[in-house]
Amino acid sequence: MALSQVKSQESVMTSTKELPLWKQDGAVPFLRIEGVTKKFGEFTAVDNVSLDIYENELFCLLGGSGSGKSTLLRMLAGFEEPTSGRILIDGVDMAGMEPWKRPVNMMFQSYALFPHLNVFENIAFGLKREGVNKKEVKERVMKMLDLVQLSHLAKRKPNQLSGGQRQRVALARSLIKRPKLLLLDEPLGALDKKLREETQFELMNIQEELGVTFVVVTHDQEEAMTLATRIGVMNNGVVVQTDEPHDVYEYPNSKFVAEFIGSVNMFEGRVIEDEVDSVTIASKEAGCQLFVNHGINCSPDQKVNVAVRPEKIRITSEKPAQTANCVYGYVEDYAYMGNMSVYKVRLYSGKEVRVTQPNANRKSMERFTWDQEVYLSWDEESSVVLTS
Amino acid sequence: MNMRALSLPDSLVETLSRLTMRFNFLKGIKFGRAAVISVPTFWLALFFFIPFVVVFKISLAESEIAIPPYSSLWEWDAEEFYLEIKLTLGNYLYIFEDALYVEAYWSSAKIAAVSTLIALLVGFPMAYLIARSDPNKRTLLLALVVLPFWTSFLLRVYAWMGLLKKNGVVNEILMGLGITDSPIQMIQTDFAVYLGIVYTYLPFMILPLYTALEKLDGTLLEAAEDLGAKPYQTFFLVTLPLAIPGIIAGCLLVFIPAVGEFVIPALLGASDTLMIGRVLWDEFFLNRDWPMASAVAIVMLVILVLPIMLVRRNQDKETV
Numbered sequence: 001m002a003l004s005q006v007k008s009q010e011s012v013m014t015s016t017k018e019l020p021l022w023k024q025d026g027a028v029p030f031l032r033i034e035g036v037t038k039k040f041g042e043f044t045a046v047d048n049v050s051l052d053i054y055e056n057e058l059f060c061l062l063g064g065s066g067s068g069k070s071t072l073l074r075m076l077a078g079f080e081e082p083t084s085g086r087i088l089i090d091g092v093d094m095a096g097m098e099p100w101k102r103p104v105n106m107m108f109q110s111y112a113l114f115p116h117l118n119v120f121e122n123i124a125f126g127l128k129r130e131g132v133n134k135k136e137v138k139e140r141v142m143k144m145l146d147l148v149q150l151s152h153l154a155k156r157k158p159n160q161l162s163g164g165q166r167q168r169v170a171l172a173r174s175l176i177k178r179p180k181l182l183l184l185d186e187p188l189g190a191l192d193k194k195l196r197e198e199t200q201f202e203l204m205n206i207q208e209e210l211g212v213t214f215v216v217v218t219h220d221q222e223e224a225m226t227l228a229t230r231i232g233v234m235n236n237g238v239v240v241q242t243d244e245p246h247d248v249y250e251y252p253n254s255k256f257v258a259e260f261i262g263s264v265n266m267f268e269g270r271v272i273e274d275e276v277d278s279v280t281i282a283s284k285e286a287g288c289q290l291f292v293n294h295g296i297n298c299s300p301d302q303k304v305n306v307a308v309r310p311e312k313i314r315i316t317s318e319k320p321a322q323t324a325n326c327v328y329g330y331v332e333d334y335a336y337m338g339n340m341s342v343y344k345v346r347l348y349s350g351k352e353v354r355v356t357q358p359n360a361n362r363k364s365m366e367r368f369t370w371d372q373e374v375y376l377s378w379d380e381e382s383s384v385v386l387t388s
Numbered sequence: 389m390n391m392r393a394l395s396l397p398d399s400l401v402e403t404l405s406r407l408t409m410r411f412n413f414l415k416g417i418k419f420g421r422a423a424v425i426s427v428p429t430f431w432l433a434l435f436f437f438i439p440f441v442v443v444f445k446i447s448l449a450e451s452e453i454a455i456p457p458y459s460s461l462w463e464w465d466a467e468e469f470y471l472e473i474k475l476t477l478g479n480y481l482y483i484f485e486d487a488l489y490v491e492a493y494w495s496s497a498k499i500a501a502v503s504t505l506i507a508l509l510v511g512f513p514m515a516y517l518i519a520r521s522d523p524n525k526r527t528l529l530l531a532l533v534v535l536p537f538w539t540s541f542l543l544r545v546y547a548w549m550g551l552l553k554k555n556g557v558v559n560e561i562l563m564g565l566g567i568t569d570s571p572i573q574m575i576q577t578d579f580a581v582y583l584g585i586v587y588t589y590l591p592f593m594i595l596p597l598y599t600a601l602e603k604l605d606g607t608l609l610e611a612a613e614d615l616g617a618k619p620y621q622t623f624f625l626v627t628l629p630l631a632i633p634g635i636i637a638g639c640l641l642v643f644i645p646a647v648g649e650f651v652i653p654a655l656l657g658a659s660d661t662l663m664i665g666r667v668l669w670d671e672f673f674l675n676r677d678w679p680m681a682s683a684v685a686i687v688m689l690v691i692l693v694l695p696i697m698l699v700r701r702n703q704d705k706e707t708v
Binding site (some may be wrong): 077078079098099100104105106108110112113114115116125126129130173174177 | 616617621
């Protein structure tokens with residue numbers, strides 16, 4: 001995961017030479033979603049969402065089921081009309097524009113391949129509707145089949161293909177018209193783990209090669225982390241945070257985001273000292289003072305949560321030198337997972353803390369066992385204070 | 389695509405076997421499977437195959453004034469150990485010699501084909517609307533389609549006679565509205581026959597069409613639109629091809645009974661509306677020529693079965 005993250009960020013860096021578009025002042029977004037709301041009767045599926053998505057981005061809408069991410073995607077494709085708000089693609093207002101007129105193509109979660117047409121005909125479907133002549137249709141479809149490595153299966157019907165092959169046909173079909181904007185609804189959802197990983201990289205390569213702007217909807221945080229240039233986390237119809245994968249993970253802006261993405265330990269506490277660039281928090285749950293080296297907007301004595309990722313916590317049998325950010329408990333359970341070990345530590349406050357420790361060395365690593373008393377500690381820059 | 393779920397006996401077997409799947413204790417027991425299949429098999433043997441053999445036998449005999457009114461096919465002389473078999477193909481030859489029969493077949497097929505086409509054109513939008521309607525309303529709409537079956541077929545045809553006759557309801561309304569001055573001749577025309585057949589067999593068209601359209605995945609239509617197909621293109625390129633199994637099933641279910649239809653042309657049609665069902669009736673009851681009537685029936689069966697078998701063979705090839 002880490003490797004691909006670096007890769008995706010590199011690709012953005014090299015293509016823009018400098019700052020990515022979303023960090024440049026005055027950059028014109030390719031897709032602009034302005035205060036879009038969608039109601040189904042009394043139910044608000046998408047609630048006043050505004051997003052700017054830039055050219056060549058691979059933007060992930062991440063959220064659980066019912067978060068409104070799919071409805072948002074369907075509004076981009078034109079299958080639903082927003083109740084209010086505007087959608088602009090390349091500066092053109094999409095209001096009232098039928099799906100077949102939009103410069104957008106979609107890859108469906110179920111792939112939606114036409115069962116009565118073979119692979120070639122499925123991919124050629126969109127081109128034929130454009131009135132492209134037969135020779136060019138053939139050339140472009142063959143080239144696309146090459147790209148997704150399915151040239152040998154052109155004559156097969158969809159029901160004669162494996163899941164991975166179908167997925168590639170669906171991708172090819174949605175790319176053949178060279179859309180400015182490609183929408184992908186859970187593109188990797190139906191694939192097994194190994195195939196997913198391969199396809200993720202393939203998808204990124206294709207995106208780089210063709211220079212299409214992707215909007216991907218997914219409920220899978222790992223998928224979002226790997227693929228995305230930026231992630232928009234959705235909950236109850238609202239986009240709660242929009243950031244690069246690294247920032248979403250390291251600096252979540254709310255309890256929801258911290259808990260939704262990755263696993264996290266959350267300590268409840270009250271602010272006792274609020275400096276410009278640091279906060280000290282008293283936490284009964286932790287049983288010690290928590291010190292965080294970033295400032296926050298808060299009132300004195302406000303109730304806050306301090307979030308620490310399991311992999312940022314050190315586990316030791318001897319008491320570390322620091323007094324803040326250091327808690328004490330016993331190992332309740334642990335699991336050896338090969339590349340890392342997971343410990344569940346019960347603090348004497350009753351709080352359970354999850355710690356992961358990479359098994360970097362074969363022998364020299366200290367191991368802990370059930371009921372062993374341990375100290376947990378972390379650096380002051382490793383935790384995040386969450387006010388909401 | 390389950391193309392095989394079309395023909396009636398097949399779908400009957402399928403439905404039954406699906407039902408039994410729910411009773412887990414039958415699962416994996418060969419006896420259960422055999423028992424289930426044996427019911428329709430027995431039914432078909434008893435009410436189709438055996439009568440068919442009897443009719444076929446009679447068609448090879450000669451007409452006689454006797455009881456029963458046909459010659460027996462063999463005579464066994466026990467004393468001389470002598471078996472005499474008498475088979476005649478004369479009845480079949482006569483069908484092709486006398487233009488009346490050929491014309492009757494032809495005209496029946498034509499009337500049935502036109503009626504089937506009309507039923508398809510009327511039934512498709514109805515089936516489509518039902519399949520696309522709110523799932524809660526579908527059951528009601530389907531019940532309405534089947535509702536006419538609650539009244540006897542014969543009564544409904546008589547009702548049409550009352551509606552269509554010279555001083556019937558339809559003519560009264562037309563004249564009352566001033567659309568026409570004198571009553572329009574509707575009964576005893578081909579129009580009335582088409583109307584009667586389409587009306588009677590429309591549910592047999594709608595139901596299989598509904599089944600095919602209901603299975604149609606809505607995202608396929610969205611995918612087509614997304615790829616630039618206008619609604620009419622989506623219909624002809626996606627909806628229609630995927631409804632073909634339903635169309636074939638519906639057309640067969642309307643065409644086959646319509647070809648042999650007797651009551652509708654007899655009651656609603658003109659005296660010169662020539663249909664094979666009527667010829668058959670006359671041959672049997674007026675002429676009392678049982679062998680000839682049997683031959684007419686056998687030929688009709690062959691004419692109907694051959695195209696169905698061709699269709700089936702094509703489908704089998706496609707599915708392989």
